[in-house]
Amino acid sequence: MTSVKLALCQMNVIDDKKENLKTARSMITQSVSEHADFIVLPEMFNCPYSNDKFIEYAESEENSPTLEEISSLASANNVYILAGSIPEKEDNKLYNTSYLFNREGEIIAKHRKMHLFDIDVKDKITFKESDVLTAGDEFTIAKTEFGKIGIGICYDIRFPELARIMVEEGALVLFYPGAFNMTTGPAHWELLFRSRALDNQVFCVGVAPALNEDASYHSYGNSIIANPWGEVIAQAGEKEELIISEINLDEIKKIREELPLLKNKREDLYEVIKK
Numbered sequence: 001m002t003s004v005k006l007a008l009c010q011m012n013v014i015d016d017k018k019e020n021l022k023t024a025r026s027m028i029t030q031s032v033s034e035h036a037d038f039i040v041l042p043e044m045f046n047c048p049y050s051n052d053k054f055i056e057y058a059e060s061e062e063n064s065p066t067l068e069e070i071s072s073l074a075s076a077n078n079v080y081i082l083a084g085s086i087p088e089k090e091d092n093k094l095y096n097t098s099y100l101f102n103r104e105g106e107i108i109a110k111h112r113k114m115h116l117f118d119i120d121v122k123d124k125i126t127f128k129e130s131d132v133l134t135a136g137d138e139f140t141i142a143k144t145e146f147g148k149i150g151i152g153i154c155y156d157i158r159f160p161e162l163a164r165i166m167v168e169e170g171a172l173v174l175f176y177p178g179a180f181n182m183t184t185g186p187a188h189w190e191l192l193f194r195s196r197a198l199d200n201q202v203f204c205v206g207v208a209p210a211l212n213e214d215a216s217y218h219s220y221g222n223s224i225i226a227n228p229w230g231e232v233i234a235q236a237g238e239k240e241e242l243i244i245s246e247i248n249l250d251e252i253k254k255i256r257e258e259l260p261l262l263k264n265k266r267e268d269l270y271e272v273i274k275k
Contacts (some may be wrong), residue, residue: 112136
């Protein structure tokens with residue numbers, strides 16, 4: 001049996017980088033005390049979700065206090081940490097970037113958000129990440145001791161082709177640090193995680209910031225794990241919360257044998273390919 005104990009750190013992110021890192025450190029330490037193997041932080045865990053704050057809080061990978069802190073925590077505690085995402089600065093461009101650290105504190109994968117959150121829901125919410133962020137163009141599949149995992153960020157989950165490509169390349173768990181809002185969250189958050197898990201018969205994990213009513217952007221929270229049968233096996237509420245949940249990767253093989261969706265594809269008629 002291949003079991004992985006996940007820790008989902010639904011942090012309350014505020015307008016203070018040092019305090020955000022302090023919160024991340026505290027939740028990581030608590031996760032370690034509960035014997036977590038793989039710890040996940042939210043999208044923009046060191047930074048308020050706001051275009052002006054992305055600019056203000058941006059860090060380069062080579063000189064990042066945030067990444068240095070997470071690397072140190074991963075190596076000191078012998079755990080994997082998926083550092084949700086931070087605003088990454090490179091060559092006068094900003095990216096929404098997630099970093100995966102191994103047990104030695106080394107970066108073994110990074111994902112730049114591929115699909116930027118440019119929406120306008122009439123009378124409810126308007127946001128345009130592309131005003132300040134540049135889209136990534138790399139698929140991110142990382143090898144771990146538990147098997148391969150796929151990484152997307154928030155809005156990326158709305159594109160089933162991305163999930164399918166990661167699964168075709170062997171990903172057993174799909175991670176999407178995200179920050180859905182109080183309009184899209186209640187409508188689509190759980191539905192999307194259950195759908196991507198069910199479509200691909202994998203585990204699908206979302207980790208969000210907690211709802212901070214004092215912030216300009218209100219995150220829905222509700223960090224979640226969906227299993228290969230499309231069931232929710234763990235879910236937070238809206239406030240700051242730590243979820244510890246063990247998943248059994250052997251469930252994937254069992255479910256794929258019982259309901260062979262991936263085998264039954266009509267590849268003589270259609271396919272999803274990576275360019």
